[in-house]
Amino acid sequence: xxxxxxxxxxxxxxxxxxxxxxxxxxxxxxxxxxxxxxxxxxxxxxxxxxxxxxxxxxxxxxxxxxxxxxxxxxxxxxxxxxxxxxxxxxxxxxxxxxxxxxxxxxxxxxxxxxxxxxxxxxxxxxxxxxxxxxxxxxxxxxxxxxxxxxxxxxxxxxxxxxxxxxxxxxxxxxxxxxxxxxxxxxxxxxxxxxxxxxxxxxxxxxxxxxxxxxxxxxxxxxxxxxxxxxxxxxxxxxxxxxxxxxxxxxxxxxxxxxxxxxxxxxxxxxxxxxxxxxxxxxxxxxxxxxxxxxxxxxxxxxxxxxxxxxxxxxxxxxxxxxxxxxxxxxxxxxxxxxxxxxxxxxxxxxxxxxxxxxxxxxxxxxxxxxxxxxxxxxxxxxxxxxxxxxxxxxxxxxxxxxxxxxxxxxxxxxxxxxxxxxxxxxxxxxxxxxxxxxxxxxxxxxxxxxxxxxxxxxxxxxxxxxxxxxxxxxxxxxxxxxxxxxxxxxxxxxxx
Numbered sequence: 001x002x003x004x005x006x007x008x009x010x011x012x013x014x015x016x017x018x019x020x021x022x023x024x025x026x027x028x029x030x031x032x033x034x035x036x037x038x039x040x041x042x043x044x045x046x047x048x049x050x051x052x053x054x055x056x057x058x059x060x061x062x063x064x065x066x067x068x069x070x071x072x073x074x075x076x077x078x079x080x081x082x083x084x085x086x087x088x089x090x091x092x093x094x095x096x097x098x099x100x101x102x103x104x105x106x107x108x109x110x111x112x113x114x115x116x117x118x119x120x121x122x123x124x125x126x127x128x129x130x131x132x133x134x135x136x137x138x139x140x141x142x143x144x145x146x147x148x149x150x151x152x153x154x155x156x157x158x159x160x161x162x163x164x165x166x167x168x169x170x171x172x173x174x175x176x177x178x179x180x181x182x183x184x185x186x187x188x189x190x191x192x193x194x195x196x197x198x199x200x201x202x203x204x205x206x207x208x209x210x211x212x213x214x215x216x217x218x219x220x221x222x223x224x225x226x227x228x229x230x231x232x233x234x235x236x237x238x239x240x241x242x243x244x245x246x247x248x249x250x251x252x253x254x255x256x257x258x259x260x261x262x263x264x265x266x267x268x269x270x271x272x273x274x275x276x277x278x279x280x281x282x283x284x285x286x287x288x289x290x291x292x293x294x295x296x297x298x299x300x301x302x303x304x305x306x307x308x309x310x311x312x313x314x315x316x317x318x319x320x321x322x323x324x325x326x327x328x329x330x331x332x333x334x335x336x337x338x339x340x341x342x343x344x345x346x347x348x349x350x351x352x353x354x355x356x357x358x359x360x361x362x363x364x365x366x367x368x369x370x371x372x373x374x375x376x377x378x379x380x381x382x383x384x385x386x387x388x389x390x391x392x393x394x395x396x397x398x399x400x401x402x403x404x405x406x407x408x409x410x411x412x413x414x415x416x417x418x419x420x421x422x423x424x425x426x427x428x429x430x431x432x433x434x435x436x437x438x439x440x441x442x443x444x445x446x447x448x449x450x451x452x453x454x455x456x457x458x459x460x461x462x463x464x465x466x467x468x469x470x471x472x473x474x475x476x477x478x479x480x481x482x483x484x485x486x487x488x489x490x491x492x493x494x495x496x
Contacts, residue, residue: 026108029088030066033109036082039075042067052112055096055105056157056323057406059330059413062101064091064110071115076189076219079111080477084191089480092215094133095159097323099333099404100450102482104162113161116221121146127184129224132161140315149230149314151179154267154283155323164223166445167212167390169400171235171285171317172228174262174375177382179225180211184385187222191477200386209468212390213458214445214483216465217474226384234286235317236309242278242354244303249346251298252282256341256374263287264295268372270350272357274365278350283321284309329366330413331406334420335447336428337398339436341374348430349401352423356405360419364409370423371402391442391459400444401427420449445484457484 034041042049043066052067065088070076083090089108098104113133119142120129128150130139136153139160143149151170153163168179176182185199188210198206209217240248252268267283284296289311300309308320338345349370357368380392403423405416431438443456454462465486469475479488 024065025086026065026088029082029086029109032082032086033066033068033079036078038078039068039070042069049110052093052114053105053110055093055098057099057331058328059332059410060096060099060101060103060105062091062105062107064106065108067110067112069112069115073187073189073195073221076111076221077193077195079109080189080191080193080219083109083480084193084477087480091482092161092219093159094161094163095135095157097158098162099331100482103450104482106482108480111219113219113221118222119143121148121227126227127224128227129185129222130160131222132159132164132220134160136160136163137315137318140318143227144230144313144315146227147230148227150225150227151176151182153323154285154318155321156319157322157324160223161220162215163446165210165212165214165220167388168446169373169375169444171233171265171314172287173379174265175287175382176226176228177379177384178212178388178390180388180390181383181385182226182228183211183223184226185224186210186220188218188220190218190472191474192218192472204386205468206472207385208387209389209465211386211388212445213388213465214485215481216469216478216483216486217472230287230314232289232311233314233317234289234291234309234311235284236307236312236320238282238284238299238302238304238309239306240280240282240302241305245278245280245350247302248280248282248299249343249350251302252346252372252374253341253343254298255296259295260376261292261295262376264291266299266374268374269369270353270372271367271369272353273367274361278354278357279305280350285317329406329408330410330416331404332416332420332449333447334403334424334449335443335452336401336403336424337438337441337443338372338401338427338431339398339438341372341399342434345427345430345434346372349427352426356419356423360405360407360416363412363415364407366406366408368405369403371404373400373402375399389458389461389465390445391461396442398438398441398444400447402447403427448484451490452484453490454484454486458486462486 049067055061089106091106093104093112116131116133118131137156151172154171164179265285269281377397
């Protein structure tokens with residue numbers, strides 16, 4: 001009897017212990033995917049896992065329970081079904097360029113789309129179909145033998161998926177609009193597990209929603225875009241020291257006011273780095289081997305420390321500009337929208353860049369840059385394939401600008417979050433004092449900090465997006481991932 005009692009007590013103890021052990025639900029989702037057996041599941045310390053969770057900024061990475069690299073839409077369906085059944089948080093990653101923690105990173109299942117890397121061109125229809133898991137420079141290289149390109153990312157290291165679903169400003173935007181304006185079809189696995197081809201004819205409501213609506217609806221695996229005939233281009237970088245910034249500000253402002261050549265485009269970066277101080281970098285682009293006289297003359301006359309502007313292939317130009325300069329350090333984006341660039345506003349941007357850069361040196365600053373991106377005022381007129389979730393007001397031109405600090409010490413995250421707010425508030429105040437009225441303007445999705453209200457991302461389209469989500473039954477699962485998810489509360493891009 002005693003032995004039986006002991007055996008019963010031991011059994012009861014084991015049951016009690018088992019009941020007290022809580023299985024990590026995120027890990028349970030990973031194990032469920034393993035049982036299906038179609039997609040290999042990777043865990044921490046596996047080199048593939050470490051690559052899958054890697055982001056350009058270490059501050060936007062998270063330690064996922066596991067990672068997967070699906071190769072087919074059927075495998076994506078299996079992953080979505082497990083996520084839906086077990087309510088596991090997840091994230092989608094194309095290039096890992098997102099700066100908001102939790103937007104393309106997760107503590108649940110990290111879905112790396114790198115195997116969706118096809119590049120196909122149909123010369124009869126002049127359409128390019130590309131996988132969303134690759135970098136734009138791979139797309140350009142794949143299309144170059146056909147003498148065409150598409151209006152995607154302007155610098156190296158940027159993934160297709162997040163860029164195109166956020167709208168996408170390109171070197172070709174002055175000619176043909178945003179990247180999302182040239183999309184003619186999406187291949188998507190809805191968060192219900194349904195596979196759809198989405199275009200103007202089939203599911204036109206969802207077609208609207210995917211054009212700038214982020215990852216509210218599902219996992220987009222391919223996009224088909226109208227191609228652009230592409231030959232040699234003229235462009236590159238000009239590095240300008242502080243001594244020449246006065247002339248640079250005047251030239252940039254004049255270009256913004258007077259340029260009317262849609263084949264031309266510029267990007268401006270004001271920067272500050274410890275040991276280097278204040279500087280500027282101009283990126284020039286002309287869609288042709290030589291720009292006409294007068295397009296860049298004033299800019300090219302600015303005394304420069306170094307210049308690499310010449311005729312080259314489109315792919316080579318993009319590869320020449322490192323878009324992953326935050327690799328290995330921490331970083332945030334803080335986007336704002338501006339309407340024009342008078343000299344006085346450019347001077348204030350340069351001055352704040354220097355002032356805040358000096359202040360931040362004692363907080364492990366690596367660099368501080370402000371990207372200023374003037375475009376022609378009619379870029380919203382190129383929505384050939386219909387309206388989009390990213391607002392395109394005909395009379396509401398907005399130029400995206402982005403404040404980007406990088407640093408090394410994780411303990412300084414909250415300091416740099418506050419610094420981005422300080423910069424944004426100051427430049428917004430100055431712009432409004434000049435009559436720009438941007439305090440409540442739409443902010444470009446791909447530059448927006450995680451704390452931006454959804455109304456400032458989608459504007460009057462927010463209710464329409466919410467209705468589309470309900471119509472397709474994707475609302476619940478969409479709340480398990482990150483991004484500007486309509487109906488999900490706004491967060492912060494800070495790990496405190």
